[in-house]
Amino acid sequence: MMPITKSKEQTGLNVRATLMAWIFPGLGHISLGQHRRGRLICLGVLFLVVTGVLVGGIDAVDHKHDGLWFIAQVCCGPIVIAIDMATQFFIVDAPIEKRATLVGLSHVNEIGTLFVAMAGLMNLVVILDALHAKSHVDLERRVKDQDS
Amino acid sequence: MMVAWIPFLEPMNAIQPWWYFLLIPVSFGISVIYKALHEDNFLKYWRTVFVMTTQVVLGISLLAVGIGLFIQIVIPLVTQP
Numbered sequence: 196m197m198p199i200t201k202s203k204e205q206t207g208l209n210v211r212a213t214l215m216a217w218i219f220p221g222l223g224h225i226s227l228g229q230h231r232r233g234r235l236i237c238l239g240v241l242f243l244v245v246t247g248v249l250v251g252g253i254d255a256v257d258h259k260h261d262g263l264w265f266i267a268q269v270c271c272g273p274i275v276i277a278i279d280m281a282t283q284f285f286i287v288d289a290p291i292e293k294r295a296t297l298v299g300l301s302h303v304n305e306i307g308t309l310f311v312a313m314a315g316l317m318n319l320v321v322i323l324d325a326l327h328a329k330s331h332v333d334l335e336r337r338v339k340d341q342d343s
Numbered sequence: 344m345m346v347a348w349i350p351f352l353e354p355m356n357a358i359q360p361w362w363y364f365l366l367i368p369v370s371f372g373i374s375v376i377y378k379a380l381h382e383d384n385f386l387k388y389w390r391t392v393f394v395m396t397t398q399v400v401l402g403i404s405l406l407a408v409g410i411g412l413f414i415q416i417v418i419p420l421v422t423q424p
Contacts, residue, residue, distance in 0.1 A: 235388070236380070243369065243372035246365075253352060255354075297352065297354075300356075306369075313369060313373060
């Protein structure tokens with residue numbers, strides 16, 4: 196009888212790395228031994244998310260009013276979910292006078308939303324790459340292998 | 344007004360007239376992630392990132408100029424009675 200769970204060698208899929216890549220950008224590749232690649236992915240995704248929230252405010256992530264954008268944004272993982280929770284806490288239930296200063300309008304809101312959505316879509320590519328990536332193939336590892 | 348602006352909580356409304364310059368950071372961020380996935384040799388990593396950023400910014404700028412010229416010049420010429 197075949198075992199229910201297949202090993203990584205049998206399936207060729209890094210399920211654990213894929214999950215880690217969603218939990219925190221770059222963590223999937225770091226867990227596979229590709230430390231430099233993982234750090235650079237983390238830098239890129241966080242740069243886009245931080246710049247997006249800086250430009251558009253926390254209102255750039257709002258699953259109630261920008262549901263379709265949120266589908267792309269949530270690929271960044273719990274970071275975006277935390278920003279969305281902050282939006283619901285600080286903005287959605289706030290009185291109208293306070294909301295007027297916190298909600299982004301026109302290009303600022305669009306660009307902020309776009310930045311975080313691009314971070315999410317790029318992290319989706321990273322997650323798919325982590326699913327099939329081979330362990331320990333970045334430059335640091337190759338140099339160590341050649342030295343030994 | 345930037346004086347009362349609370350970063351990350353409030354939107355950066357002061358950048359509203361220059362929103363199109365934000366093409367540069369978004370291209371840079373995408374290039375950092377894309378090249379991190381595709382580069383086998385990280386020795387020339389940052390050089391390739393800046394080359395890709397420049398290519399994306401120039402490409403989109405040229406598209407914008409082309410579409411602008413088409414709308415401002417070509418369409419009025421075609422639609423003249």
